[in-house]
Amino acid sequence: xxxxxxxxxxEKENMTNKKPEKxxxxxxxxxxxxxxxxxxxxxxxxxxxxxADGSAYLEQGKNKILVGVYGPKEAHPRHIAQQDRAxxxxxxxxAPFSVDERKSPAPSRRDVELSKVIREALEPxxxxxxxxxxSIQVYIEIxxxxxxxxxxxxxxxxxxxxxxxIPMRDLVVACAAGKADGKMIVDLMDTxxxxxxxxxxxxxxxxxxxxxxxxxxxxxxxxxxETAVNMALDGxxxxxxxxxxxxxxxxxxxxxxxEK
Amino acid sequence: xxxxxxxxxxxxxxxTELLASGKRVDGRGLTDYREIRLEEGVIERAEGSAxxxxxxxxxxxxxxxxxxxxxxxxxxxxxLTVNAELVPLASPSFEPGxxxxxxxxxxxxxxxxxxxxxxxxxxKLCVVPGKLVFVIFIDLYVLNHDGNLIDASAMAAxxxxxxxxxxxxxxxxxxxxxxxxxxPLPLIDYPIAVTFAKIGNxxxxxxxxxxxxxxxxxxxxxxxxxxxxxxxxxxxxSGYFTKEEILEATKIVLKKTEExxxxxxxx
Numbered sequence: 001x002x003x004x005x006x007x008x009x010x011e012k013e014n015m016t017n018k019k020p021e022k023x024x025x026x027x028x029x030x031x032x033x034x035x036x037x038x039x040x041x042x043x044x045x046x047x048x049x050x051x052a053d054g055s056a057y058l059e060q061g062k063n064k065i066l067v068g069v070y071g072p073k074e075a076h077p078r079h080i081a082q083q084d085r086a087x088x089x090x091x092x093x094x095a096p097f098s099v100d101e102r103k104s105p106a107p108s109r110r111d112v113e114l115s116k117v118i119r120e121a122l123e124p125x126x127x128x129x130x131x132x133x134x135s136i137q138v139y140i141e142i143x144x145x146x147x148x149x150x151x152x153x154x155x156x157x158x159x160x161x162x163x164x165x166i167p168m169r170d171l172v173v174a175c176a177a178g179k180a181d182g183k184m185i186v187d188l189m190d191t192x193x194x195x196x197x198x199x200x201x202x203x204x205x206x207x208x209x210x211x212x213x214x215x216x217x218x219x220x221x222x223x224x225x226e227t228a229v230n231m232a233l234d235g236x237x238x239x240x241x242x243x244x245x246x247x248x249x250x251x252x253x254x255x256x257x258x259e260k
Numbered sequence: 261x262x263x264x265x266x267x268x269x270x271x272x273x274x275x276t277e278l279l280a281s282g283k284r285v286d287g288r289g290l291t292d293y294r295e296i297r298l299e300e301g302v303i304e305r306a307e308g309s310a311x312x313x314x315x316x317x318x319x320x321x322x323x324x325x326x327x328x329x330x331x332x333x334x335x336x337x338x339x340l341t342v343n344a345e346l347v348p349l350a351s352p353s354f355e356p357g358x359x360x361x362x363x364x365x366x367x368x369x370x371x372x373x374x375x376x377x378x379x380x381x382x383x384k385l386c387v388v389p390g391k392l393v394f395v396i397f398i399d400l401y402v403l404n405h406d407g408n409l410i411d412a413s414a415m416a417a418x419x420x421x422x423x424x425x426x427x428x429x430x431x432x433x434x435x436x437x438x439x440x441x442x443x444p445l446p447l448i449d450y451p452i453a454v455t456f457a458k459i460g461n462x463x464x465x466x467x468x469x470x471x472x473x474x475x476x477x478x479x480x481x482x483x484x485x486x487x488x489x490x491x492x493x494x495x496x497x498s499g500y501f502t503k504e505e506i507l508e509a510t511k512i513v514l515k516k517t518e519e520x521x522x523x524x525x526x527x
Contacts (some may be wrong), residue, residue, distance in 0.1 A: 083265060112364040116495070120477070123498030200492070210500035214479065216492035217376045222510050225489050229503060 006008045023180040023192055026158060030180075039175070039235055042161035044156070046163040054164025056246075058156035061189055062146035065153055067160040072134035086131035090119035092153055094142040114150050117129070121154050121174065121203040121213035127167040136166065147190035148176050154203045154213065155239055162247055171243050172212055174203035175235030177228040179220060186231045200225070202232035206240050272474035279462045285470055291512055293466040296523055298415070300423040308424025308445070312416035314466060316406035318350075321416040323424045323445075324397040327436065330390065338385025338393045342371035344400040344413065351405035369453070369493045370400060370414050373482035376490040377451035380421065384446040387435050394426075396445070407469040410480050410493075411520075414453035419524050421445055450525045451490060452517040455480040456509045458499055463509055465516065477501070479509060483517040 024030055034040065040061030049055035052068035059065075075081035080089070092114040096102050107115075122138065138161070140153040151174035158172040177186045180196030193199050198218025204211055211229075221230060282290065294315030303309040307328055308323035330337060344367035346354040359367070374380065385394040398420065400413045425442035457467040457475040467475060476499025482491040489510075494501065501509075 018301055109364050112361050112411060113368050116361045117493075120498060124500045128498070138318055174362065205500070208500070210504050211494070211503060211506065212500045214492055214494040214501070214506065216489060217372050217489065219376065219484070220489050222487070222489065222514065225510065226507060233503065 006075045019021070020191065020195070023186075023195060024183055025100060028183070030185065032189060034187075036183055036185050037231060037234070040189065041240060042239065042242055044159060044242055046159050046246055046250045052160070052164075054160045054162070054166070055161035056156045056163060058152055058159070060148065060152045060155075060187070061119075062144055063142070063149055063152045064144040065149065065156050066143060067153070067156040068139045068141075069136065069157070069160040069164040069166070070139075071136040071164075072131040073137075075133060075135035079140055080135065081133045084132055085128035086126070086134045086136055088119050088123055088126065088128070088136050088138060088140040090115050090122065090140070090157075092118055092140045092142070092150065092168070094145060094149070098142050098145045098253050114153075117213055117215065118150060118154055118157065122157055122161065122172055124210060124212045125158065125168045125170055125172045125205055126161065127169065130167060136161070136164075145190070146192040147188050148201070149211075151173070151203065152175050155243065159243055159246060163250070170205040170207040170239065172203050172238045173204055173212060173236045173243055174201060175232050175239055176201040177231035177235065179218065179224060184224065184227050184231060186235045198224075198228070200228040200232060202236065204233055204236040204240075268473050271470055275474050276460045276469060279459055279464070282462065286468060288466075290462065291465045291516065293411075293520075296415075296469070296520075298419055298523065300419055301334070306420075307426065308420045308422075310416045310419035310423055311403075312412045312419065314406075314408055314412045316404055317408055317412050317413045318404035318406075319409065319414065319416045320401040321420040322399050322401065323420045324399070325424070325426060326395045326397060327387070327392060328395045330386065330393040334382075334430055335390035336386045337382040338380070338399070339395040340371070340380060340382065341395065341418070342367045342373060342374070342398045342400065344370070344402070346402050346405070350402045354402075354405065365493070365495060366409055366413060367400060369410055369480055369482075369491065370398070370417050370492070372418065372491040373414055373451040373453050374398070374421070377449040377482065377484040379447055379449040379451050379484075381420070381446035381448050387429075387431055387436060391434065394438070396421075396424075405469065407467045407472040408455060409416065410455050411453050411466065414482065415520065415524055416449070418450060418452070421447060422525065424452075449484050450521055451482050451484050452520045452524070453480055453482040453491075454513045454516045454520070456513075457496070458501060458505065463505060463512075465512075472496070475499070479506065479511065481513045481517075483513060485521065487514055487517075 043059040048057045054069040154174035178199040203213035297313040306322040424445040428439040478496035
């Protein structure tokens with residue numbers, strides 16, 4: 001009983017966005033009750049948008065993310081087409097109501113950069129050479145943001161690409177690690193990202209041992225950086241299992257419906 | 261296929277074959293930089309400026325100082341903004357118009373290095389907390405593109421900041437009154453960016469444009485003066501790195517940033 005009371009108080013602090021004094025308590029428990037190496041609760045679902053060729057919905061903590069994939073289809077405008085492969089057009093976009101202070105729907109410089117790095121994180125996974133002169137459109141909408149949206153966006157986008165039936169070398173899965181109150185942590189939420197010492201988002205294709213996105217801001221020694229990469233990759237592997245489940249469960253649901 | 265794409269394919273074959281025997285098209289070692297030429301104070305109208313040439317790559321950086329209101333979450337700190345212009349005279353691939361994703365990425369990577377290393381003591385740039393602060397504008401101006409714009413721009417930005425002179429001032433009734441004389445900008449760290457490119461399974465530094473056109477991808481690490489990492493960016497194409505490659509790169513970057521810092525920070 002006591003424990004739950006404590007948690008709600010902490011959660012309130014988190015909601016009002018006040019700078020908390022401490023991100024991690026003496027017992028190594030984080031603001032939202034997680035351990036240092038614990039991921040937030042995750043929910044993934046594919047095939048959620050009727051009009052899109054592929055789609056996925058993902059919740060990770062308070063993050064709510066919807067991804068729609070269209071294509072491969074004729075590249076438009078024409079000059080972006082590549083003669084020997086498909087191009088991916090990726091838009092990372094935050095809904096105006098997704099953060100505390102309304103965000104203008106016009107793309108910010110951050111959005112432009114993230115759209116680029118997310119595209120580059122997904123490209124290595126897709127057999128682009130199968131579809132020359134076409135474009136694959138990946139639209140990532142952040143409906144609610146709570147830190148780590150680029151990673152969650154990539155995890156969901158890979159699911160949507162797979163749901164669209166686009167041939168891929170592997171799923172791409174992403175997770176961040178970082179440092180807060182001097183301790184290394186995984187899957188940072190918004191407050192930990194803003195107040196903490198460092199954030200290292202990593203995207204990974206587990207079957208190919210391939211890191212397709214790596215960024216960092218903050219301050220880490222070389223050894224701490226290595227720890228962060230290892231923690232992020234651990235997180236990726238856990239999320240990877242959930243991704244595969246989400247893909248399978250769509251077809252289980254279809255099978256069950258047919259049996260009825 | 262367009263003629264340009266064919267040329268890139270031919271180049272890729274030659275560059276990859278050479279790299280397999282540890283050689284590069286221009287005869288450099290895998291981790292050698294091209295000749296670095298640094299000039300400071302090249303634009304008298306700017307509070308600070310520097311021009312860095314890495315071989316034929318040429319970047320001019322100007323620092324202007326203005327005033328403005330601070331961000332509400334950090335009312336006691338000055339503001340830093342970095343902008344990049346890929347000026348159309350610098351390359352046939354640059355076009356006039358608002359900054360595209362490459363320019364935005366370049367500016368944000370340089371910005372992150374300076375910001376996260378806390379190179380500028382922004383608290384010293386606060387005039388009236390919550391109301392009036394100095395704004396440091398760093399404008400990256402690419403004059404000739406021959407590869408590795410990130411390292412050249414980051415180096416030029418740091419050199420320009422070191423070169424920056426601030427006028428002395430007093431605060432009267434919440435307003436800034438200029439006084440004769442200048443002081444240097446309050447700098448407390450000296451971040452250096454080093455960018456790796458991966459071609460085949462080789463990692464090389466300071467790519468020329470030929471190499472950049474055929475690379476799988478690149479990885480930029482910015483280190484502060486204590487050898488800690490303060491910013492990382494992977495980009496530059498649809499390739500990937502393994503964890504082992506990244507950790508190997510980290511070791512080389514530690515040494516290389518030291519070398520480069522000695523060139524930019526002289527005292």
